[in-house]
Amino acid sequence: MSENNEYEKNSLHEMDESEAAEWVVEQAQAGERIDKFLSDLMDQVSRTQIQQWIKDGHARVDGRGVKPNYKLAESQTIVLSIPDPTPMELTAEAIPLEVVYEDSDVIVVNKPRGLVVHPAPGHYSGTLVNALLYHCKDLSGINGVQRPGIVHRIDKDTSGLLMAAKNDQAHSHLAAQLKEHSVTRKYIAIVHGVLHHDNGTIDAPIGRDASDRKLYTVTEKNSKHAVTHFVVLERFDGYTLVELKLETGRTHQIRVHMKFIGHPLVGDPAYGRSKGMTMDGQALHAQVLGFTHPKTGERLEFEAPIPEDMADLLHRLKNV
Numbered sequence: 001m002s003e004n005n006e007y008e009k010n011s012l013h014e015m016d017e018s019e020a021a022e023w024v025v026e027q028a029q030a031g032e033r034i035d036k037f038l039s040d041l042m043d044q045v046s047r048t049q050i051q052q053w054i055k056d057g058h059a060r061v062d063g064r065g066v067k068p069n070y071k072l073a074e075s076q077t078i079v080l081s082i083p084d085p086t087p088m089e090l091t092a093e094a095i096p097l098e099v100v101y102e103d104s105d106v107i108v109v110n111k112p113r114g115l116v117v118h119p120a121p122g123h124y125s126g127t128l129v130n131a132l133l134y135h136c137k138d139l140s141g142i143n144g145v146q147r148p149g150i151v152h153r154i155d156k157d158t159s160g161l162l163m164a165a166k167n168d169q170a171h172s173h174l175a176a177q178l179k180e181h182s183v184t185r186k187y188i189a190i191v192h193g194v195l196h197h198d199n200g201t202i203d204a205p206i207g208r209d210a211s212d213r214k215l216y217t218v219t220e221k222n223s224k225h226a227v228t229h230f231v232v233l234e235r236f237d238g239y240t241l242v243e244l245k246l247e248t249g250r251t252h253q254i255r256v257h258m259k260f261i262g263h264p265l266v267g268d269p270a271y272g273r274s275k276g277m278t279m280d281g282q283a284l285h286a287q288v289l290g291f292t293h294p295k296t297g298e299r300l301e302f303e304a305p306i307p308e309d310m311a312d313l314l315h316r317l318k319n320v
Contacts, residue, residue, distance in 0.1 A: 021079070021080050021082075022077060022078065022079050022080075023041075023077070023078045024075060024076070024077055024078075025037075025072045025073065025074055025075060025076045025077075025078065026074065026210055027074050028210055028211055029072055029074075030072060030073055030074040031071055031072070031073075032071065032072050033068070033069050033070065033071055033072075034054060034059060034061065034066060034068065034069075034070045034071075034072055034078065035047060035050050035051050035054060035068040035069070037072060037078070037213075038050045038053075038054075038059065038078075038080060040212070040213040040214055041208075041213045041214070050068075051068040053080070053082070053083065054066065054067070054068045055067075055068065056083070058080060058081050058082065058083055059078065059079070059080045059081075060078070060079050061076050061077070061078055062076050062077055063077075063079075090119060090124065090129065090130060090133060090148075091124075091125060091130060091133075092130065092133035092134035092137075093125060093126065093130040093131060093133075093134055094131075094134050095115075095126065095128075095130060095131035095134065096131075097109050097128075097131050097132070097135050098110040098112070099135070100161065100302050100304065101300070101302055104166060104167075105165070105166055105167060105169075105170040105293070105294055105295050106163055106164070106165055106166060106170055106174070106293070106294065107132070107135075107136060107149075107163070107164050107166065108161060108162070108163045108164075108289060108302055109128070109132075109161070109162055109164070110159070110160060110161055110304040111128060111154060111159060111160060111161075111162050111286075112159055112307070113156075113157050113158065113159040113280070113281045113307060113309065114156060114157060114280075114281065115127070115128055115131075115156065116128065116156045117129070117150060117153045117154065117156070117162070118150050118153070128162070129148060129149070129150065132148070132149055132164055133148065136149070136164075136166060138166050138167070139164065139165070139166055140164075140165040140166060140167050140168045140170065140171035149164035149165050149166065149171070150164060151163055151164060151165055151171060151174045151175055151178065152178055152183075152249065154286050155252070155255075155282075155284075156281075157269070157280075157281030157282055157284075158187075158281070158282060158284045158285070158286060159284075159285045159286070159304075159307045159310075160187070160284075160285045160286025160287060160289075160304055161286045161287070161288070161289035161302055161303075161304050162286065162289070163289060163291065165294075169294065169295075170294040170295070173292075173294035174291060174294055177291055177292060178249065181247055181248070182291070182292065183289070183290065183291045184245075184288060184289065184290030184291070184301060185245065185246040185249070185286065185288070185289060186243055186244070186245050186286075186287055186288035186289075187243070187244045187245075187246070187254060187284055187285060187286050187287060188233070188241070188242070188243055188244075188284075188285050188287045188306060188310075189241075189242050189244055189254065189258070189265055189282075189283055189284045189285070190239055190240070190241055190242075190265070190266045190277075190283035190310065190313060190314065190317070191239065191240050191242060191258050191263040191264060191265055191266065191283075192238070192239060192263055192264055192265075192266060192272070192273055192276060193238065193239070193240065193262060193263045194235050194236075194238065194239070194240055195230070195232050195235070195240045195242065195263060197232070198231070198232050199229070199230060199231045199232065200229070200230055201227065201228070201229050201230075202226075202227070202228045202229075202230070202257040202258075202260065202261060203226075203227050204218040204226060204257060204260055205218065205219065205220060205223035205224060205225055205226055206218060206219070206223055206224060206226040206250045206251070206252075206253060206256050206257075207219045207221060207222045207223030207224065208222065214270075215252075215270055215271070216250070216251055216252045216256050217256060217260075218256060218257070218260045224248075224250055225248060226248050226250045226253050226256075226257065227246075227247035227248050228244055228245070228246060228247065228248075228253060228254055228257045229244065229245040229247065230242050230243065230244050230245075231243045231245075236317040236318065236320070237317070237320055238276065239266065239276075239277065239317055240263065241314065243287075244258075252270075252271070254284060255268055255270070255271045255282060255284070256271060258271075259271040259272075265282040265283055265284055266278060266279060266282070266283040266313065267279040267280065267281055267282050267283050268282035268283075268284075269281070269282070277313060277316065277317065279309050279310070279312075279313055280309065281309075283310050283313060285304070285306055285307055285310055286304070287303060287304055287306070288301065288302070288303050288304075289301070289302050290302070
């Protein structure tokens with residue numbers, strides 16, 4: 001998410017049993033129970049489920065099985081192999097969708113803030129995928145039964161444009177465009193503080209935060225290359241309206257990068273500030289989405305108007 005993220009198969013929530021994730025325990029995690037350590041990493045998986053995985057031998061410390069209450073020591077190696085999920089049929093749900101574009105290959109929707117993109121363990125209903133299954137009937141199957149059609153994601157509390165594929169050929173074509181960075185992804189955000197540069201580029205690698213494994217941070221350790229471009233649209237008293245363009249698509253990229261330069265997003269529950277203007281969820285909207293149509297080769301670009309909650313916030317800032 002990540003903001004508008006490329007769908008990477010090595011994500012913790014997407015591994016199958018043939019894959020494994022590995023971590024080395026750092027000093028800050030020494031003395032922590034293994035079930036808590038793994039639970040902090042996988043916030044969408046219940047601790048009960050993680051404890052069962054440990055009991056079933058899917059988590060090993062320095063090559064041996066342990067109990068859920070096992071306390072970790074610095075420099076130990078944890079290897080987790082997530083078992084294949086129990087097959088289940090997702091339910092098509094009549095959740096309202098704002099469809100911006102649709103044909104036999106692709107659908108573009110304007111996702112509202114608060115809507116989860118796809119099901120995850122313990123959360124199999126009320127998602128964008130459930131809504132798409134009701135609306136479309138035909139979605140690509142490349143990402144499996146829990147994520148049909150999903151080529152990329154935006155965070156639950158980020159609103160805006162997202163594309164989904166209706167067949168595998170379209171999915172492969174769109175995913176390739178994401179990988180080669182030819183998809184246009186522009187966001188609009190309200191951030192704390194006044195940016196003095198009219199434009200700029202944030203080129204800083206992103207990885208998990210060692211002090212809180214649910215979060216991400218700018219770090220050289222176990223990180224991935226991340227680039228975000230910004231343009232100042234309007235300045236207020238203590239706040240700035242910015243346009244952000246993603247060159248890469250790392251989890252929480254915009255949120256992490258803006259915090260890194262000292263201008264976190266207003267309303268961001270994880271990376272923002274507790275004082276000042278706020279709203280329900282981060283003030284971030286995927287405003288522009290452009291790509292080459294997978295069948296016709298035509299270049300398409302769509303724009304979604306700023307949502308009402310962000311518009312209200314801007315009105316307050318202009319009238320302070």
